Amino acid sequence: MIGRKYPSEMKTLTDSKTGNKIIKLTGGDSNNYHMYFTENSFNEGRREIIFYSDRDSGKEYQYNLFSMNLDTGEMIQLTDVHSPISHCIKPKEGGRLFYFNDNKVIRLDIPSLEERVIYESSPDFRLTSVSLNKSGTRIGIARNEDIKVIRGANYTGFTEAMYAVKRSIITVTGIDGSNPYDAFTDTHLMGHFQFAPDDDTIGTFCHEGPWNLVQQRIWIIDFMSRTVLPCMRQEADDSIGHEFWTRDGLIFFDNRRAGHDGTITSDKTQVFKAPVDKKQAPYIGFADKSGKVIRTVEMSFYCNHYHANNDNTILVGDDVEDLQLINIANVADAGSARMQRLCFHGTSWYGQSTHCHPTFDWDGRFVLYTSDFGGKHNLYMIDTEQVKW
Numbered sequence: 001m002i003g004r005k006y007p008s009e010m011k012t013l014t015d016s017k018t019g020n021k022i023i024k025l026t027g028g029d030s031n032n033y034h035m036y037f038t039e040n041s042f043n044e045g046r047r048e049i050i051f052y053s054d055r056d057s058g059k060e061y062q063y064n065l066f067s068m069n070l071d072t073g074e075m076i077q078l079t080d081v082h083s084p085i086s087h088c089i090k091p092k093e094g095g096r097l098f099y100f101n102d103n104k105v106i107r108l109d110i111p112s113l114e115e116r117v118i119y120e121s122s123p124d125f126r127l128t129s130v131s132l133n134k135s136g137t138r139i140g141i142a143r144n145e146d147i148k149v150i151r152g153a154n155y156t157g158f159t160e161a162m163y164a165v166k167r168s169i170i171t172v173t174g175i176d177g178s179n180p181y182d183a184f185t186d187t188h189l190m191g192h193f194q195f196a197p198d199d200d201t202i203g204t205f206c207h208e209g210p211w212n213l214v215q216q217r218i219w220i221i222d223f224m225s226r227t228v229l230p231c232m233r234q235e236a237d238d239s240i241g242h243e244f245w246t247r248d249g250l251i252f253f254d255n256r257r258a259g260h261d262g263t264i265t266s267d268k269t270q271v272f273k274a275p276v277d278k279k280q281a282p283y284i285g286f287a288d289k290s291g292k293v294i295r296t297v298e299m300s301f302y303c304n305h306y307h308a309n310n311d312n313t314i315l316v317g318d319d320v321e322d323l324q325l326i327n328i329a330n331v332a333d334a335g336s337a338r339m340q341r342l343c344f345h346g347t348s349w350y351g352q353s354t355h356c357h358p359t360f361d362w363d364g365r366f367v368l369y370t371s372d373f374g375g376k377h378n379l380y381m382i383d384t385e386q387v388k389w
Contacts (some may be wrong), residue, residue, distance in 0.1 A: 001058050001064075002078040002113050008073025015343040017322065020386045023344055024378060025068060025368075029155055030055035033353045033370040038194050038244045038306050039049040039089045039131070044362040049069050050090060050097065051379060052353075053274045056080070061353070065099060065108075069379070076293050078108060079115075089132050089139070096175070098139055100127045105141060107175060118177035125169065131203065132175075135196045140183070142193035144206055153351035154265040161274070162209030165189040170205065170221065170319065182223055185227065198249040202289055211262035212274050218243045218253060231291040237280060250294070251287045256302045264304050266350040268320050269367075284337075286312065297328045298336050305357050309364030312354040314384070317365050318356035323369060325387050340387050344365060345380075346373035353377055360384075 009027040015351075026032040032053045033043040041049045049071040049117070052063040056077055059368040065078040072289050079085060081101050088099040097108040098118075105119040105127065120138075121127055125143040146162040150208050151157040168190035173180035203221045207214050216239040218231035230252055235242060237258035244252050257280035262270040282302040286295045303317025303324055313329035315337075323342040331337055345368070347354050354377055357371040368381050 001077050004056070004077045006075040008057065008075075010073040014108075017344045018163060018341055018386075020343050020382060023381045025049075025070075025073070025381055026051075026053070026378045028055070029062075029376065031061060031201065032379050033354070033357065033377050034300050034357065034368055034379055035088055037357045037359045038129075038192060039087075040359055040362070041368055042359070042361040042366075043067075044089065045341070048086060048308075049368060049379075050078075051080075052085070052088075054086065064194060067110075069228070077173075078110070078113060085105055087127070087130050089130055098130060098175075099134065100130060100301065102142075103127060103231070105130060105139070116177070118175065119171070119173050121179060125167075128191050129193045129205075131193050131195045132284050133200045134198060135200050136175070138172055138174055138200070138204055140193050140195060141173070142168065143166045144190055147232075158263070159210055162189045162213065166252045170203075172223070183223055185314055192243065196249055196289065197247065201290070202307060203250060204243060204245070204274045206241070206243060210272055210274075211256065212259055213239045213261070214240075215243055218251065218287075218291075219250075220289065232285065232293050233285050233291070242305055245305070246286065246308050246312050248312070249289065249293075250312070251289075252306065252308060252312075253285050253287065254282070254302065255296075256282045256305060260302070264320070264349050264355075266348050268308045284315070288381075295327060297331055299326075300336055300339065304353065307359050307367075309360050310362075311364070314364070315341065315359060316358040316384070318345060318358055318369070322360055323356065323367065323382070325384055327389055338389070340343065341383055342367070342384065345371045346371075347371040 015020045033383035034051045068075045085101050090097045103121040107116045126146045129142045144165040149157045149161045168186045172183045183294045188207040193205040201223045219345045220229045226360040227250040239256045239260040241262040242254045259274045261272045283296045283301045287293045306317045306322045315326040317324045354372045356369040
């Protein structure tokens, strides 16, 4: 099946709330979703995305990797596996993909579509995230001990896993599998490992779990000294998450304040329904590589995920029903951001692959997102230049 081509499923829709034009990229009987926003699905310098689809497998939610030409809509199958596939990354030039399947990290060279296993974890650990360094020479892999907690939709097992995991490791290896070593060992459930976009020696990871229970979410790792620093030192009422590196090497974070657990479920509420202090306004922030917060912007309400454009002047966020475009240019630290509805997304929030995870392309213009509105999981793209400030 590797290399099989699929015809375009693109069609243009008119948003029911704003009148903005939306391109529905996928359709039919398959489920499709894009990569997590920390590893952009858009190929820099190409009119192309990489995405997950179960269109070939004959089994719902058994995914493979595909590419899509955004000019023609044509899709090409890139992998053919018989078990779940996850956490794909790619260099910016789009020449290679890295993904893991079971406990193996696999390098996929494009356009030859040749594969090579470059790392295999011991069976008592599970791979959770992987990232490529700036120079494209090494990858880092977050691994957590396999504690046999069943994880599922609506954050089933989320809290249990947080308490159960007592060993986690960041492993680094060359992109050819050479010289693997364990760079850092921790005692918490670890996730979201990301190399800095402008520095091979720095990365971040998070302590995963309900945000109101995690004492310190974001950590900065120095690979030269193999030491870590807290990013945005949390206090008792901070509930922080969904961190990512901006294009210019800052660390973005979302602070929803006391009581928020960082989840949203198919009943459109938090999982744990902890007491929320409504007097505390949510805000987003940016920190530098030392962990120092250099800017915060108050939000009138919080979105479930955010992503930033090239110069951090515009954010896209997904609230319960809509995508929001958020203008933070020339907003004072104590001020509120300007927000406009971009479009209705209508996703069910049932499981991670239905989360919108809106992501800007490399030019900071188009936004890619996922929704299962109407039944199947599908990919959509919208031009933000339709919004006039």
